[in-house]
Amino acid sequence: MNSDKARQLLLAKQQQVKEQLKSIESNDPVLSFADLANEAQESGTEVWQSDVHFKSLVLIDSLNDLSSQIDKALLNVKDGSYGKCEKCHVSIPKERLVALPSASFCAKCAQDF
Ligand SMILES: [Zn+2]
Structure with missing residues (x-):
């Protein structure tokens, strides 16, 4: 995969992650101030809120993780090491990178974890 294509995939993925983060935050009763003001009046919402909040x-957390993996992959694109397995240094198949642009291990090494 050439680096332009890789960068494109990664940036698209990064955008997707940011949108997901935004929508989770706006649906979270604790993180979203407007919802909190509305719901806090009713009794019994506190348990529900902390449950939803915990899941959010x-x-x-996992989206932020993914986001930093993408950032790291973007740096790898820059220095030319993108698409190589960090463990066994084989080239990661293109299909895998298309499905999972932030992959830093080949399928075999990823399975070993
Ligand atoms: Zn490997």
Whole structure:
């Protein structure tokens, strides 16, 4: 895969992650101030809120993780090391990079974890 194509895929993925983060934050009763003001009046919403909030935090965590992997992959594109497995240094198949642009291991090494 050439580096322009790789950068394109990564930037598209990064955009997707940012949009997901935004929508999670706006749907979270704790993170979204407007919803909090509306819902806080009713009794019994606190448990519901912390449950939803907890799930949001887990999701946000994994999305932030993914986002930093994408950033790292973008740096790899710049220095020419993108698309190589970090463990065994083989070229990661293009199909895998298209499906998972932030992949830093080949399918075989990823399975070993
Ligand atoms: Zn490998």
